[in-house]
Amino acid sequence: MNRENIKRARTHIVFLFALMSGSVLIYFLNGIDMETKGYSKRDAMELTAPSFDMSTQKLSEKELKWAKTAWKYFEHNYQDKTGLVNSTNNFPSTTLWDTGNYLYALISAYRLEIIDFALFEYRINKLLTSLEKIKLYEGILPNKVYNTSTLKMTNYANVITPKGIGWSAIDIGRLLSPLFFIKKHYGQYSQRIHKLLLKWNFNKLTNKGQLQGCITENKQKLCLQEGRLGYEQYTANVFSLFAVGLYSSMKYTSYLGFKSIYDIHIPYDIRDKDNFGANNYVLMEPYILDGLEFGWDYHSKEFSYRLYQAQEERYKQTGILTAVTEDHIDQKPYFIYNSIFVNKKEWSAINEKGEEFNALKTLSTKASFGLHALYNTAYTQKLMDKIAPLQSEEGWYAGLYEKDWRINKAITCNTNAIILESLLYQTEGILLKTKKSEGK
Secondary structure (H helix, E strand, O other), X not given: OOHHHOOOHHXXXXXXXXXXXXXXXXXXXXXXXXXXXXXXXXHHOOOOOOOOOOOOOOOOHHHHHHHHHHHXXXXXXXXXXXXXXXXXXXXXXXXXXXXXXXXXXXXXXXXXXXXXXXXXHHHHHHHHHHHHHOOEEOOOEEOOEEEOOOOOEEOOOOOEOOOOOEEOHHHHHHHHHHHHHHHHHOHHHHHHHHHHHHOOOHHXXXXXXXXXXXXXXXXXXXXXXXXXXXXXXHHHHHHHOOOOOOOXXXXXXXXXXXXEEOOEEEEEEOOOHHHHOOOOOEOOHHHHHHHHHOOOOHHHHHHHHHHHHHHHHHHHHHOOOOOOOEEEOOOOOOEEEEEEEXXXXXXXXXXXXXXXXHHHOEEEHHHHHHHHHHHOOHXXXXXXXXXXXXEEOOEEOOEEEOOOOOEEOOOEHHHHHHHHHHHHHHHHOOOOOOHHHOOO
């Protein structure tokens, strides 16, 4: 299997301040063109998001069947020796991001009464044991990738790499979110999780209030700013649960620009590939996770709604059902970022190198579930009706190619975990009910 099947280029969304002088940076930021003419940045931030019905309800028989289909992935791809789950179907490798996905799937399956407490407890204990045992990159933090059957540190091709390839602050943040949920709701694991996290050097995950990841390339270690608009703020919210302050990464406005698409002022991160060497994907993944787990704040509620509006308006204008995010696909390049806006281009699907694959745009299964859970509109019902047949004996397929509506037969942890998490949200509401989410 090609290494791209598990590659997650969000860890390449980096910004190395040392590569440019302060004067060049200030000049660039002050000279940013908002791209949308005729209105100010203040006008662009005028609130448009309405209030949404956040009442919870028991799953219907059909929805429960959907949840059981998603759980099949975690039965089929479970590694009992280690307690880990493969990131993609039948490929024994995982990232910290997908280990976090799996934990939310496990939590959801138990709370939706798909599995009993004995299995829930067994699997959590197995996984915590492996997290306690894994070798850390330079003894500091978990490596980006591990073999799910051996716990060995690997690269993205699943080749054993004794020294590791680095760590991702964003991926670690994704794992910390369900660990916090477990600490909060299942106190018997609290002390164990606390001891586990004491082994990890959290100081290395931040630098000057920003997320920091590290990579090894050509035998050289580079520590870089990590994350772009949406991903940065979601991860900073997770770290705040563990009293890790990320005052810069928490802000939505530091590198904020707007692009007019269908007369909707779409927010984007001005640090794009041309100017900062990293792709600035505008897609649903971080906003869906933030909505499900934290409940939106002032900015994320508005920004998420505008992205939702743009996708619905694209359907009205073109007839193409649209729900876009990062996704695996069943052909090269195997992983794409289907974006509303990226690197100055609208409705573009790219890989982590910035190469376009617009013929491979997909309607995303997980984005459809997430949008429907959060908005529950006539449009999201159309999305659900379209993707409902995409069930298999090994879980949900990742989506449909919008060019000809052929099934994208990639089956992944990420897709099936977000389906389960979205369905749990429908029954319980905001999953991490913190001060941020009170009154939402």
